[in-house]
Amino acid sequence: MSYASQEPEALIAEMGARARAAAGLLAQAPTTRKSAALHLAAAAVRGTAPDILAANQADLQRARAAGLSTAMLDRLELNPSRLAAVADALDEIAALEDPVGQIIDRRTRPNGLVLERVRVPLGVVGIIYESRPNVTADAGALAMMSGNAVILRGGSEARDSNRAIHAALVAGLTAAGLPEDSIQLVPISDRAAVGAMLRAAGVIDIIVPRGGKSLVARVQEEARVPVLAHLDGIVHLYIDAAADPAKARDIAVNAKLRRTGVCGATETLLIDRRFADPAAILAALADAGCTLRGGDEVRAIEPRAEPASDEDWDTEYLDAICSVAFVDGVAEAMDHIARHGSHHTDAIVTEDAATAEAFLAQVDSAIVMWNASTQFADGGEFGLGAEIGISTGRLHARGPVALEGLTTYKWLVRGTGQTRP
Amino acid sequence: MSYASQEPEALIAEMGARARAAAGLLAQAPTTRKSAALHLAAAAVRGTAPDILAANQADLQRARAAGLSTAMLDRLELNPSRLAAVADALDEIAALEDPVGQIIDRRTRPNGLVLERVRVPLGVVGIIYESRPNVTADAGALAMMSGNAVILRGGSEARDSNRAIHAALVAGLTAAGLPEDSIQLVPISDRAAVGAMLRAAGVIDIIVPRGGKSLVARVQEEARVPVLAHLDGIVHLYIDAAADPAKARDIAVNAKLRRTGVCGATETLLIDRRFADPAAILAALADAGCTLRGGDEVRAIEPRAEPASDEDWDTEYLDAICSVAFVDGVAEAMDHIARHGSHHTDAIVTEDAATAEAFLAQVDSAIVMWNASTQFADGGEFGLGAEIGISTGRLHARGPVALEGLTTYKWLVRGTGQTRP
Numbered sequence: 001m002s003y004a005s006q007e008p009e010a011l012i013a014e015m016g017a018r019a020r021a022a023a024g025l026l027a028q029a030p031t032t033r034k035s036a037a038l039h040l041a042a043a044a045v046r047g048t049a050p051d052i053l054a055a056n057q058a059d060l061q062r063a064r065a066a067g068l069s070t071a072m073l074d075r076l077e078l079n080p081s082r083l084a085a086v087a088d089a090l091d092e093i094a095a096l097e098d099p100v101g102q103i104i105d106r107r108t109r110p111n112g113l114v115l116e117r118v119r120v121p122l123g124v125v126g127i128i129y130e131s132r133p134n135v136t137a138d139a140g141a142l143a144m145m146s147g148n149a150v151i152l153r154g155g156s157e158a159r160d161s162n163r164a165i166h167a168a169l170v171a172g173l174t175a176a177g178l179p180e181d182s183i184q185l186v187p188i189s190d191r192a193a194v195g196a197m198l199r200a201a202g203v204i205d206i207i208v209p210r211g212g213k214s215l216v217a218r219v220q221e222e223a224r225v226p227v228l229a230h231l232d233g234i235v236h237l238y239i240d241a242a243a244d245p246a247k248a249r250d251i252a253v254n255a256k257l258r259r260t261g262v263c264g265a266t267e268t269l270l271i272d273r274r275f276a277d278p279a280a281i282l283a284a285l286a287d288a289g290c291t292l293r294g295g296d297e298v299r300a301i302e303p304r305a306e307p308a309s310d311e312d313w314d315t316e317y318l319d320a321i322c323s324v325a326f327v328d329g330v331a332e333a334m335d336h337i338a339r340h341g342s343h344h345t346d347a348i349v350t351e352d353a354a355t356a357e358a359f360l361a362q363v364d365s366a367i368v369m370w371n372a373s374t375q376f377a378d379g380g381e382f383g384l385g386a387e388i389g390i391s392t393g394r395l396h397a398r399g400p401v402a403l404e405g406l407t408t409y410k411w412l413v414r415g416t417g418q419t420r421p
Numbered sequence: 422m423s424y425a426s427q428e429p430e431a432l433i434a435e436m437g438a439r440a441r442a443a444a445g446l447l448a449q450a451p452t453t454r455k456s457a458a459l460h461l462a463a464a465a466v467r468g469t470a471p472d473i474l475a476a477n478q479a480d481l482q483r484a485r486a487a488g489l490s491t492a493m494l495d496r497l498e499l500n501p502s503r504l505a506a507v508a509d510a511l512d513e514i515a516a517l518e519d520p521v522g523q524i525i526d527r528r529t530r531p532n533g534l535v536l537e538r539v540r541v542p543l544g545v546v547g548i549i550y551e552s553r554p555n556v557t558a559d560a561g562a563l564a565m566m567s568g569n570a571v572i573l574r575g576g577s578e579a580r581d582s583n584r585a586i587h588a589a590l591v592a593g594l595t596a597a598g599l600p601e602d603s604i605q606l607v608p609i610s611d612r613a614a615v616g617a618m619l620r621a622a623g624v625i626d627i628i629v630p631r632g633g634k635s636l637v638a639r640v641q642e643e644a645r646v647p648v649l650a651h652l653d654g655i656v657h658l659y660i661d662a663a664a665d666p667a668k669a670r671d672i673a674v675n676a677k678l679r680r681t682g683v684c685g686a687t688e689t690l691l692i693d694r695r696f697a698d699p700a701a702i703l704a705a706l707a708d709a710g711c712t713l714r715g716g717d718e719v720r721a722i723e724p725r726a727e728p729a730s731d732e733d734w735d736t737e738y739l740d741a742i743c744s745v746a747f748v749d750g751v752a753e754a755m756d757h758i759a760r761h762g763s764h765h766t767d768a769i770v771t772e773d774a775a776t777a778e779a780f781l782a783q784v785d786s787a788i789v790m791w792n793a794s795t796q797f798a799d800g801g802e803f804g805l806g807a808e809i810g811i812s813t814g815r816l817h818a819r820g821p822v823a824l825e826g827l828t829t830y831k832w833l834v835r836g837t838g839q840t841r842p
Contacts, residue, residue, distance in 0.1 A: 024759075028782065107804055113793055115803055122815055123785075201641075205815050220622075226647070226816050247838035254840035338445075347834075360833050361449065364544075372534055372836030381841065382536055382832070383528055394543050394626050395647050396817040399832045411803070411820045412781045415793030417668035419675035420802065 008188065008196035012151070015184050016203030019124045019149035022181035026147050027121050031098040033176055034145050038094035041172025045087040045137065048168055052083060055160035056133065063157050075131045076158055086137045086165065089386065090172075093141040096385040099404045100147040114414045119407045121147030123205040126197045126225065127388075128153045130211040133161035139210070140169050140183040142388045146406040149182050151204065153197060155211075156189030198223040208388055208401075228401060230389040232316045233263030233344040235374045238333040238359070239281065240350035241274035247371060248349045249281045254373040255347065257288050261318045263390055264345050264367075264377030268313065268323045270333045278326075285322060294324040313340045330355050334362055341365060344392050345377040366392055366399035429609065429617035433572070436605050437624030440545045440570035443602035448542050448568050452519040454597055455566050459515035462593025466508040466558065469589055473504060476581035477554065484578050496552045497579055507558045507586065510807065511593075514562040517806040520825045521568040535835045540828045542568030544626040547618045547646065548809075549574045551632040554582035560631070561590050561604040563809045567827040570603050572625065574618060577610030619644040629809055629822075649822060651810040653737045654684030654765040656795045659754040659780070660702065661771035662695035668792060669770045670702045675794040676768065678709050682739045684811055685766050685788075685798030689734065689744045691754045699747075706743060715745040734761045751776050755783055762786060765813050766798040787813055787820035 006014070026034075045052065056078040063076055078086075104117040125148045129135045136154055143150035154162040166185040173180050186193050197204060201224040208228045209219040219227055237255050239248045255266035269285075271278045282302035286292055292305035293312050299305045305324065312323040313336075327333045330348070337346050347369035348359040356370040367377050367390075379387025379400035387400045397405030427435070447455075466473065477499040484497055499507075525538040546564045548571060550556045557575055564571035575583040587606040594601050607614050618625060622645040629649045630640040640648055658676050660669045676687035690706075692699045703723035707713055713726035714733050720726045726745065733744040734757075748754045751769070758767050768790035769780040777791040788798050788811075800808025800821035808821045818826030 024783075024785075027785075109802070109804055113797065113802075120785075226814070244838070250840050251838065258841055356835075360835075362445075364445075364448075364541075365831065367832045367834060369834040370836060371838050372834055373840045375841040376534065376834065376836075376839070381530070381534075383530055393647070394829045398829050408815045408819050410786065411788045413788060413790040413793055413797065414777075414781075415791060415797075417665070417672065417792050418797070419671050419794045420679055420796040 008190070008192040011186070011188065012193065012196040012200050013203060015151055015186070016124060016200055018181040019151055019184060022179040023121065023123050023149035025179055026144065026149055026182050027100070029147065029178060031100075033178060034098065034147070035094040037172045037176035037178050038090045038141050038145060039172070040175045041137075041141070041169045042087040042090035042094070044168035044171040045083065045090065045165065048164065049080065049083055052161065052164040052168070053078060053080070055164035058160045059158055068157065072131055072157070076133070076161070078133055078161060082134070086134045089134070089138055090141050093138070093145050093386055096145060096403055098145065099407045104409055111418050112416060113418055116412045117409045118412055119404070119409050122406055122408050123148060124203065125150045125406060126153070126200070126204040126207045127151070128194055128197060128207060128209045128211065128215065128219065130155040130215065131157050133158045133165055135210060136162045136165045136185070137169065138386065139208070139388055140166070142386055142403060143406055144182050146403040148406055151184050151186060151197065153186040153193055159189055194218070195222060198225060201225050210389055228389060228391050228397060228405070229393050230263070231344075231392040232342040233265070233377075233390070234268065234314065234316050234340060234342040235264060235266045235344055235377070236268045236270055236337050236341060236346040237266040237374060238270040238330070238337075238346070238348045239272060239275050239278070240330060240348055240352065240355055241272040242352035242355060243275055243349040244351055245277040245280060248275070249284050251349055251371070251373050252281050253284050253288055255375055256285060256322050257290055257320060258373070258375045260320050262375065264374050265318065266322065266374045267315065267317055268325070268340070270325055270327050270336055272330075272333070273326050273328055282324065289320055291321045292324050293321065297326050298324045316342070330359055334359065337363055337365075342392060344390065345369065345374050347372065347374045366390065429611070429613040432607070432609065433614065433617040433621050434624060436572055436607070437545060437621055439602040440572055440605060443600040444542065444544050444570035446600055447565065447570055447603050448521070450568065450599060452521075454599060455519070455568070456515040458593045458597035458599050459511045459562050459566060460593070461596045462558075462562070462590045463508040463511035463515070465589035465592040466504065466511065466586065469585065470501065470504055473582065473585040473589070474499060474501070476585035479581045480579055487578075489578065493552055493578070497554070497582070499554060499582060503555070507555045510555070510559055511562050514559070514566050514807055517566060517824055519566065520828045525830055532839050533837060534839055537833045538830045539833055540825070540830050543827055543829050544569060545624065546571045546827060547574070547621070547625040547628045548572070549615055549618060549628060549630045549632065549636065549640070551576040551636065552579050554579045554586055556631060557583045557586045557606070558590065559807065560629070560809055561587070563807055563824060564827055565603050567824040569827055572605050572607060572618065574607040574614055580610055615639070616643060619646060622646050631810055649810060649812050649818060649826070650814050651684070652765075652813040653763040654686070654811070655689065655735065655737050655761060655763040656685060656687045656765055656798070657689045657691055657758050657762055657767040658687040658795060659691040659751070659758075659767070659769045660693060660696050660699070661751060661769055661773065661776055662693040663773035663776060664696055664770040665772055666698040666701060669696070670705050672768075672770055672792070672794050673702050674705050674709055676796055677706060677743050678711055678741060679794070679796045681741050683796065685795050686739065687743065687795045688736065688738055689746070689761070691746055691748050691757055693751075693754070694747050694749055703745065710741055712742045713745050714742065718747050719745045737763070751780055755780065758784055758786070763813060765811065766790065766795050768793065768795050787811065
């Protein structure tokens with residue numbers, strides 16, 4: 001079938017109809033069959049590694065010719081060890097607990113009706129992502145393993161890599177006896193396809209955007225399909241007066257600098273004025289190459305710090321930069337977080353359990369941590385086995401989203417002839 | 422404060438800011454205090470019954486002068502017994518189990534981190550509804566009891582009744598020491614206020630529309646805030662070959678005719694051609710005053726039936742009208758439901774458990790029933806104590822939505838100084 005000549009709306013409608021048909025079969029598919037498809041897909045990735053790497057080289061050549069940045073090229077690049085990790089991830093997703101069919105609750109009514117809420121797949125999931133080709137495998141596998149048909153729309157720069165990886169996924173589906181339309185890849189790379197997906201209400205049940213700010217902003221503006229959005233991670237680490245200085249230093253350095261480009265990386269450090277040793281923390285960060293930004297109070301303690309502007313408090317640096325502010329106690333820290341946070345992840349370091357519990361209860365973020373690095377904000381670290389994103393929205397799923405977040409439920413009512421009075 | 426002269430956007434922004442502040446307090450409020458506020462509000466409704474009934478008379482007079490239909494006037498009308506029911510409902514909601522603070526799951530990671538998912542309120546809930554003034558009390562109470570601040574926008578025809586009931590709710594909140602901004606009523610009645618609410622992303626966390634098709638269509642088109650939508654209830658009842666004829670007849674008459682205006686009322690009856698006694702069911706419906714619509718096969722059995730048009734299969738009558746079709750077995754019935762249903766409620770009558778389980782598993786609706794009247798599709802009948810609506814969407818909450826559906830969760834991570842390798 002030649003999709004590439006179709007208008008984007010017609011293309012998405014047709015892919016959506018095929019996805020819906022596949023979703024009906026996938027929703028009833030046993031766990032073992034879905035797992036088998038992913039193990040077979042992993043084998044196909046390993047078996048066709050030379051083809052996938054060659055396709056990736058073609059993408060990289062085009063990207064270099066187009067003058068993409070080194071960071072973009074790095075995200076796009078596959079090599080034997082990265083590709084082995086793609087295959088391993090498929091095997092790991094195949095081993096995850098299947099939420100489909102789980103009974104959430106059951107009750108018997110006085111009239112004898114037996115009610116159950118049972119997890120079922122969402123249906124047709126659309127995933128829009130950018131340059132990393134591993135998302136084709138990860139996201140496709142997570143959606144399929146949770147019983148959904150998925151329509152993948154990757155970045156045009158990764159076109160050939162995505163096609164090669166997608167072929168391996170389809171090989172796995174077919175070998176396991178599941179419909180190949182369970183995981184479809186949008187075959188055209190113009191941006192109109194994204195718009196058509198965002199408007200496809202009733203055709204696509206949920207859109208998961210995985211990308212930078214411009215993608216997310218476009219999705220928020222245009223989508224008529226519900227979105228599981230992953231917005232900014234303006235992550236705060238608050239060092240309380242009662243923090244253990246060594247723990248506070250180790251957590252701060254790890255939270256900020258372990259990897260600076262991940263959404264769980266700390267961006268703003270808040271320090272209680274009564275905390276014993278702020279200088280050691282600021283020095284440790286600066287020594288490790290972190291640019292600090294703060295007010296006079298901060299720069300008096302750590303001369304390497306630069307002045308902070310108003311914008312700094314609302315900025316997700318995703319870089320070795322950290323804004324630092326002193327506060328008077330946990331209440332002022334929570335107030336700062338309420339004004340500047342993005343409801344992603346925020347953490348407190350303290351040995352005072354009452355202060356910690358107040359922070360845990362009152363900070364309105366998807367993830368709130370006590371005495372742990374914010375870099376743990378990750379589906380794998382949470383034991384979910386994987387993640388399709390970290391939801392900063394309040395509806396449906398919040399925080400790391402894996403298989404369960406890609407399901408909904410239905411109510412089953414079993415009676416013996418009851419009529420309602 | 423005089424809101425009424427403000428532009429709708431500024432008004433909603435200001436009400437939203439007050440709601441957000443109230444939500445912060447409500448999220449931490451103990452169950453006993455929220456319950457007390459509702460019991461006190463119930464007492465205030467009873468204590469100010471003459472005022473509320475007088476306000477309702479003013480609304481009714483305006484509505485009669487404006488030529489509203491008898492059905493509209495009936496929905497608008499309060500009388501002493503209906504008002505007593507409003508107060509009783511507040512007492513009942515006060516006694517519901519509070520989902521806030523419930524621990525959904527807990528896990529300890531190999532590195533010692535302890536993870537909990539804990540239910541928390543959604544935040545600020547907007548409810549847009551039409552003429553029934555009891556919704557002011559019901560919806561306001563459900564949202565507040567689940568820890569949310571709520572902005573209510575009732576129909577202009579019920580303006581005075583809503584204000585009087587709202588005053589009783591505020592009296593309860595104040596007497597219990599909760600912020601009066603926990604339940605706010607939009608003080609202007611022009612339709613621009615609805616648009617301002619629908620666009621208030623970040624100010625209002627979720628909109629619950631409770632009204633007819635035109636409201637829901639507008640909400641679906643305009644909303645930038647997530648919506649918990651209650652769409653059509655094109656409800657099917659399938660009588661299988663293996664149905665018990667007496668049960669089938671009783672369920673069919675109840676499912677169609679107990680109340681025809683509710684969303685759980687059956688609209689289409691599907692009958693297996695091998696079922697023993699279709700004539701008795703069709704006669705019972707026609708005898709009870711139901712207009713039947715079907716093809717030649719139906720009219721050959723029940724001469725009072727009218728011809729059905731193509732539209733009938735996609736119509737929610739909400740009236741004593743029933744479309745009827747014969748099918749060859751459960752697979753054809755499920756295919757009809759997949760093409761014409763609205764994913765609300767669908768039911769099978771059969772004594773064959775395997776057929777029933779196939780229907781329960783494969784019909785993709787919020788509620789799927791076996792040997793029970795579709796009129797049981799109701800939060801109260803499901804033991805939820807109440808309902809703010811029946812969600813036909815797939816995200817967040819599905820089917821009857823009560824307190825739990827008005828909450829989300831957050832992840833709490835408790836550590837002892839862990840950093841991520």
